[in-house]
Amino acid sequence: GAEYGCGEQNMLNFVPCIVVLDYLKACRRLTVEIEGKAKKCMEVGYQRELTYGHQDGSFSAFGESDKSGSTWLTAFVAKSFQQAAAHITIEEDVIDKALQWLSKIQSADGAFPEVGSICHKDMQGGAGSGIALTAYTVVAFLENAKLGEKFKSTVDKALAYIQQHIAELDDVYAHALAAYALQIAKHSLKDEVFAGLQSKATKEGDMQWWTKSLPEKTETDCWWHRPCSVNVEMSAYGLLATLETCTGLEGLPIMKWLVSQRNDKGGFESTQDTFVGL
Numbered sequence: 001g002a003e004y005g006c007g008e009q010n011m012l013n014f015v016p017c018i019v020v021l022d023y024l025k026a027c028r029r030l031t032v033e034i035e036g037k038a039k040k041c042m043e044v045g046y047q048r049e050l051t052y053g054h055q056d057g058s059f060s061a062f063g064e065s066d067k068s069g070s071t072w073l074t075a076f077v078a079k080s081f082q083q084a085a086a087h088i089t090i091e092e093d094v095i096d097k098a099l100q101w102l103s104k105i106q107s108a109d110g111a112f113p114e115v116g117s118i119c120h121k122d123m124q125g126g127a128g129s130g131i132a133l134t135a136y137t138v139v140a141f142l143e144n145a146k147l148g149e150k151f152k153s154t155v156d157k158a159l160a161y162i163q164q165h166i167a168e169l170d171d172v173y174a175h176a177l178a179a180y181a182l183q184i185a186k187h188s189l190k191d192e193v194f195a196g197l198q199s200k201a202t203k204e205g206d207m208q209w210w211t212k213s214l215p216e217k218t219e220t221d222c223w224w225h226r227p228c229s230v231n232v233e234m235s236a237y238g239l240l241a242t243l244e245t246c247t248g249l250e251g252l253p254i255m256k257w258l259v260s261q262r263n264d265k266g267g268f269e270s271t272q273d274t275f276v277g278l
Contacts, residue, residue, distance in 0.1 A: 006052070007049060007052030007059055007061045007073055007077075008061055010045060010048050010052065011077070011080060013041065014041070014042060014048075014080065014084070015080050017045065018038075018042060018083050018084050018087065020038055021038045021039075022086075038087070039087055042087060042088050043088055046081070046084065049077060049081075050094070051063055052073075053094070054069045056101050057097030057098050057100055058070070058074045058098065058101040058102075058115075058116070059077045060073060060074075060116050061117065066117065069115065070115065070116035070117065071105065071113065071114050071115050071133060071137060072114065072137075074098050075102060075112075075136055075137040076140075077098060078095050078102070078140045078144070079139065079140040079143060081094060082095055082143055082144050083143075092146070095144065095147070098140075099140065099141060099144065099147060102137055106154055106158065109161055109164075110134070110160050110161030111131075111133075111134045111161050112134045112158065113130065114130065114133055131165050131169060131171075131177075131178060132177050132178075135158075138158035138159065138181050141154060141158075142181065142184045143184065159181070159182070159185055159187055162182065166189065172197075172200050172212050172234055173230060175197050175200065176210060176234045176235075176241065177237055179194045179196075179197040179237070179238070180241040183240075183244035183245060194242075194245055197238060197241065206252075206253055206256060207254075207257040208254050208257060209231060209238075209258075210231065211231045211234075212230050231261075232258065232261050235254055235257060235258060236258060239251050239254040239255065242254060
C-alpha cells in the first residue's frame with residue numbers, strides 16, 4: 001500500500017525501489033522498463049522525504065511540526081539516500097547535513113542517543129543501552145566512503161563506545177548490528193564479535209537464522225511492528241556481517257531462511273526488515 005502519511009511511511013515506498021534495482025542489476029535481470037519505473041519511484045520518494053527534513057539537517061516522522069529530528073530516522077534516511085545516489089541525483093549536501101546533525105548529537109562517550117520520537121523501539125537495544133542505535137547510526141557513516149574522512153572522529157568515537165560495551169551485547173539484535181558495523185570498519189574486534197554472533201544463531205537443516213526473545217509490550221509499539229520482522233532484520237544483518245567476513249557460500253543457509261520468510265506479496269513484515277532483508 002502506497003501510503004505516505006509520515007517520514008517513516010514514505011521510506012517504506014522509497015527504499016524497496018533502490019533494493020529492487022540493485023538486486024536485479026546484480027542478477028543481470030534488469031529491464032529498461034523496470035529501471036525507469038524504479039527510478040521514478042525513487043525520485044518521487046526522495047522529493048517527498050525532503051519535506052520531512054528539518055532546517056538543521058535531521059529528519060522526523062512529521063518534519064518541522066515535530067520538536068526535533070529523530071536519530072534513527074535521520075540515520076536511515078542518510079543511509080538510503082546514499083544508496084539511491086547510485087541511481088538518481090541526490091544532493092550530497094542533504095546527506096552531509098544529516099550526518100553533521102548526527103555528529104552534533106553524539107554523546108561525549110561516543111554513543112548516539114535517541115533524540116526525537118521513534119516508532120522502531122528495537123533500535124533502543126536492550127534496556128535502552130543504545131548499542132543497537134549507535135551501531136546502526138555509525139553504519140550510515142561507514143557506508144559513506146565520500147564523507148568518511150570528514151567524520152572520522154565521529155566514527156572512531158562510536159566504534160570505541162561499541163568496543164567498551166561489547167560485554168553487554170546480550171541482545172541479539174544489538175549484537176548483529178555491532179558485528180556488521182565492526183566488519184565494515186575492519187575493526188580489530190570484528191572476528192571475535194562475529195564469532196559471538198554465530199554462536200547465538202539457530203541452525204536447522206540447511207538454514208540458519210537469529211531470533212529475539214520478546215520484550216514486554218510497551219507503549220511505543222508502532223503500527224507496523226511485529227516480532228517476526230525483527231528476526232528477519234537481525235538475520236539479514238547477520239548475513240551482511242557474514243558476507244563481509246567470508247565468501248558467499250557461508251551466507252547460503254541464512255539466505256535460504258530469509259527467502260522462506262517472505263510474505264505472499266514478496267516482501268517481509270516491515271520497512272526495515274524488507275529493506276535490510278533484500
